[in-house]
Each structure stands twice: as C-alpha cells, then as structure tokens.
Amino acid sequence: GAVVSQHPSRVICKSGTSVKIECRSLDFQATTMFWYRQFPKQSLMLMATSNEGSKATYEQGVEKDKFLINHASLTLSTLTVTSAHPEDSSFYICSAPGRDNSPLHFGNGTRLTVT
Amino acid sequence: SQQGEEDPQALSIQEGENATMNCSYKTSINNLQWYRQNSGRGLVHLILIRSNEREKHSGRLRVTLDTSKKSSSLLITASRAADTASYFCATDAGNNRKLIWGLGTSLAVNP
Numbered sequence: 001g002a003v004v005s006q007h008p009s010r011v012i013c014k015s016g017t018s019v020k021i022e023c024r025s026l027d028f029q030a031t032t033m034f035w036y037r038q039f040p041k042q043s044l045m046l047m048a049t050s051n052e053g054s055k056a057t058y059e060q061g062v063e064k065d066k067f068l069i070n071h072a073s074l075t076l077s078t079l080t081v082t083s084a085h086p087e088d089s090s091f092y093i094c095s096a097p098g099r100d101n102s103p104l105h106f107g108n109g110t111r112l113t114v115t
Numbered sequence: 116s117q118q119g120e121e122d123p124q125a126l127s128i129q130e131g132e133n134a135t136m137n138c139s140y141k142t143s144i145n146n147l148q149w150y151r152q153n154s155g156r157g158l159v160h161l162i163l164i165r166s167n168e169r170e171k172h173s174g175r176l177r178v179t180l181d182t183s184k185k186s187s188s189l190l191i192t193a194s195r196a197a198d199t200a201s202y203f204c205a206t207d208a209g210n211n212r213k214l215i216w217g218l219g220t221s222l223a224v225n226p
Contacts, residue, residue: 043218103148106157
C-alpha cells in the first residue's frame with residue numbers, strides 16, 4: 001500500500017538554528033502534502049498545504065517565514081523550522097492524500113526538541 | 116482547523132470488552148474517516164464512511180454515520196491490549212482534501 005516516509009523521527013537542536021524535516025511518498029506521487037503540528041495529548045493542527053511546483057498554502061496564524069515549505073518534486077516535501085525556539089518544540093507530522101476520496105497516508109512524525 | 120468533537124476524551128476498558136467512541140461535526144461532509152494513532156507515531160487510517168452510507172464494517176470495527184445528527188460512532192468489538200491508542204475522526208467536506216479533525220479519544224485496553 002501507499003507509504004509516506006518522514007525523516008528524521010527525532011531531532012534535538014539549539015535555539016536559533018534551523019531544522020529540516022523531509023516527507024517522501026515512496027510508491028506514489030503526491031502533488032499535495034499536508035503538514036501538521038500536534039501538541040501532547042491534543043489533536044492535529046494543520047499548519048500548511050504543500051503544493052508541488054507552487055507556493056504552499058498556510059493556515060491562519062502560521063508564520064510563513066518561520067515554517068518554510070518546499071515541494072520541489074512529486075515525491076518530496078520539506079518543512080524547515082527556521083530560527084527555532086523552545087516553543088517550536090512539538091510533534092510534526094506530514095501526510096499525503098491518495099486518489100479521489102481515498103484516505104490520507106501519514107508519515108511517522110518528527111519529534112522536535114529545541115533547547 | 117478543528118470542528119469535530121469526540122467523546123469520551125478518555126476510555127479505559129478490559130480486554131474482551133467493546134469500546135465505543137463518538138464523533139460530532141458541524142458542517143456538511145462528503146465522508147468521515149477514522150484514524151488511529153499509537154503514542155508518538157503517525158496516524159493510520161482505519162475506515163472511511165461516505166455521506167450516503169449509514170454503517171460500515173471492517174474486521175472488529177463498526178462505524179455508523181448519522182448525517183441528520185451530524186455524528187458518527189466507532190465501535191471496536193472484543194478489544195485487545197494492542198488496541199490501546201488514540202482514535203481520531205476527521206471529516207472531508209470538499210475537494211481540497213483538507214480534513215477537519217476531532218479532538219480524539221484516548222483508549223486504554225487493560226489486559
């Protein structure tokens with residue numbers, strides 16, 4: 001079945017540095033990918049929709065310059081957290097939709113800790 | 116964005132018992148989906164029910180949808196310890212594939 005690979009699974013970085021998270025669709029093409037953020041014991045919060053070959057669509061309240069999204073190919077989307085702060089520490093998850101009404105396929109998430 | 120509400124927020128049962136989780140939503144939908152999330156992992160799709168369907172089964176899972184009440188339920192029968200996870204409902208209202216997520220139910224199945 002469709003698989004989405006997300007890397008890294010865990011990352012610890014220092015305040016002020018940038019971190020890149022990759023999301024790959026392994027056996028299908030994804031023109032759209034979704035990036036979520038999840039706080040402990042809470043639901044998913046959609047951050048942005050990544051569109052292959054064009055600019056990402058950000059949700060209200062999400063800083064575009066802080067969370068840079070690039071979707072340069074049909075199988076890869078990246079989220080870069082720039083100038084990370086401790087409050088950016090969270091669980092980030094990507095997903096890609098299948099065809100038509102088929103469900104989303106999720107990566108295993110990235111646990112980001114900013115010290 | 117989130118508009119779904121799920122209850123209960125947390126559920127603890129014994130192995131072998133049935134677990135029922137409910138989800139309510141606010142707008143018209145094309146379909147409603149249930150996902151499972153193990154702690155610290157991504158989500159796994161369980162079942163999708165379309166707006167013109169009322170009930171769907173998949174193994175030990177049974178999902179119902181009542182569009183007049185804008186609600187859905189997920190029943191897990193004969194639960195196992197391995198069913199321990201968080202369960203989320205999500206509604207698909209249009210063509211942009213942007214799902215609206217419920218707050219989730221944390222299920223603990225005790226051996």
